[in-house]
Amino acid sequence: MKLNELFENTDSTVEIKGIKTSSRDVEEGDLFVCIKGIGTDRHDFADDAIAKGAAALVVSRDIGEKSVPVIMVEDTNREMAYIARKFYGCPDDEMTMIGVTGTDGKTSTSTIIQTLLTDEKCGYIGTNGVLCRGYEADTPNTTPDADKLYAFLREFRNRGCEYTAMEVSSEALMRGRTKTIAYDISVFTNITSEHINIHGTFENYLHDKSRLFAQTKKDGYCIINGDDPNANVMIEASVGHVLTYGRKEEADLRIVSFDIERGHTPIRFQWKNEIFEVDSPLLGEFNVYNLAAAILVMFAAGYSIEDFRARIASLAVDGRVTFIPTGKEYCVMVDYAHTPNGIANILKLVDTFGFDRIVTVIGAAGTRDPYKRPLMGKTICDHPKTYGIFTYEDPRNEDPADIADDLTRDIRDYDNYEIILDRREAIQKAVDMLGDNECALILGKGNEDEQILKDGPIHFNDIEEARKAIEERNKA
Template identity: 30%
Template sequence: MIGIETENTTELTALSDRAQEIGRDGLFVALRGDRADGRQWADAVRSRGGYVLSDQPGERTIVHPDPRAVYPLLLQAYYDYPALKLTMIGVTGTNGKSTVTQLLYDMLSGAGRRCCLIGTGRIVIGDEVRFSPNTTPDPLTLTRLLDEAVRRGIDTVIMEVSSQALAMHRVDGLLFDLAVLTNLKQDHLDYHKTLKAYQRAKFMLFEKLKEKGTAILNQDDPVTQRWLSQLHRPVFTYGRDSVNFRIHPVAETLDSITFDLNGHRVEAPLAGAFNMRNLTAALACGFALDIPWAAMLEFAHHAALPEGRMEIVCRQPVLAVVDYAHTASALEAMLKHWRKVADQRHTRLSVVFGCGGDREADKRPLMGRIACAYADQVVLCDDNPRTEDPDRILAQIAAGCDGSQKIIRDRAEAIKFVLDGAQTDDIIVVAGKGGETSLIQDTAKTCPNDRLLIERYFG
């Protein structure tokens, strides 16, 4: 299965792609990345009596043409296949992954399961919350986390699975009980290059279903119809046109949704019609795991979104909202909701946002166009420019605007500018960072948390 042949029968003392962890009879996996080439530390590992797995031959070396592909498989074997001892739920999609995984974590925990949540910015295991730099951790971190979950008596793991993680083999060797698709829009083409390659990466999750695993797909997304013919596992679909979990919208307010689902009235304190789909995806998972409808409907009554997702920071004298929307489709869905609310309240809608640097430049003018189409006031500011020229990023966003936009690079100053000029009951949305607590420029991180800035403004 792994494709490595060796006559060496040494019992390994360690397995890692971190050279400093490898001593005598340990195996160092030399990975080549964008920032570093692990092969440069191979000699140091050999000098300590360790072995090397590499695509280049050498002393005390096991040669494989693609160490990155085989590494997760070796890790699963080394840690005695922890994923097979857990109920594994993977959620993928362009938008909504964090919301669906959080809803699932809360619902299943409330139903008595001991859950671990792995997602954007954080890992929750037991009573601990840990920072996570990636949506889906690297193979070593992930495998060790699953092993820890087994040892701590966790029975269910709910994780976001990004397209990059799938393409980079981070979840190879894992098998899932449930795999969920939220939606598939144009995203991450800086990495995947084409929409077809992006879709192909997402589909890889569904090829990792256990023999009795179930796929849960958004019927309202065009890709689902094509995928249905390619899947060889049980499938539940959800959406307005679904035959399994059909959503019939009933009512939507500023911060609540009501809809009928399979003969049940679902009421939840969640903002945005798109959250009908996110909540239904979670309920479909609950159904697949034999959670009673009564328990799921009770959960829906007090369901909560993750921090920084359609988060209302204050209601008076203005309605101020922080949201993570950083893709064109997410920005449009979010602003569409608040435009509707603003029209009902006869108030203005303002949006403050920017775009991240070093990635996805093509989306910038589109996001500018969307913002100007829905908001009465658009203020552009920095959002993780990284190593790219911030002025260039903002100019590219402005190219899609109608000329009415204002540019204030400093994010804190941009938020203050909009709040200073706001009238009573205006709606102000700060988009792009959600609950993030740092802004990355070059290699430095500053900490203008959007929610905290708004709270401080109002004392």
């Protein structure tokens, strides 16, 4: 696309091959948009972008004369989504767009939706990356910046996808990354206090989450967890037709009953006065709710239960409730739970297995929401069968010892925890101290492949480390 096709206020016909917001990613022929972040102003990197081959710049302040065309706009952050959407040919108009938001459950619900629709028809964007059949990419954010987001959407459509199921984070909604998307179906999983360092107050966080339902088409559907205490906030914000799920009698899709068993969960639902049953391989009450949300999405998209029932048996969510084989009478599990609510839910699930003790390894991300840390520690150590090992988790520029201090602030007089800052040592200790019918629960990262330290990211995967720890213990 030529620059004057993208912007009406220029006569330049320079060819634009891509859009980038980070000078590190710029390639020959790219348009570099100088957005502003919390601690970084990309205007300061304009010369770096030009040196790497940027064909033109978009700015919102004077940066002087440059060797490439410079387009001035009032606010680069606000314009970014519009620029990317136009450049990539509005791929969101060519697919059914499904957005999922909530404190917990976004990844699982989005993944379930993709599985029920099939990865041939549906692309996924979220914490576990960017996926459709034959295509896979990484994203540093749950919801990518608009330049990457629209590139992914175009890739999906070019590969034949008819749907996109994407996680929509509160920060993305607040910063307008997805504001140009009119969602066909939006989903609310639940909300508890999180990201207060970004939003300032819980009320702001709640409001930013609700933006998704105001961005839903009038003839679209807003799928709401009616059992959540803040469901009405989402319902009031909803532009589309509201459908609720949950255990209440008035729910459109009612969870009638379920039994959590080793390896599967039989569930009975009620929809339009008819009862139907499914047998899910996903464990935990929280996954009953996640599946309910996904089933309602399928109904909203025009499918019947018989259209996708067989696919329920193949449901799996990478890095969630992942059992690592031990070959012995002890258990090791890895899960992504990293909020007080998520931790409580996973402990509730593990309780159903009847273990005599649960040794829990967990940290808290550096420079992220320190307000929740004491509650995380207390949630773990208040559990009658739990022993906590507190360690680092993406400490970034924070001292891991300070993070561990926050996690243990309200449990100083407890005797069922210790601090081992080295995560590898913490995992090994947890596995080594297990007896028969005891479980090591490694939380916070799921199947993510890196830890972000002060000097940058390193490769580190909890599932890999758990396997190594089991091997070390079993050969001892």
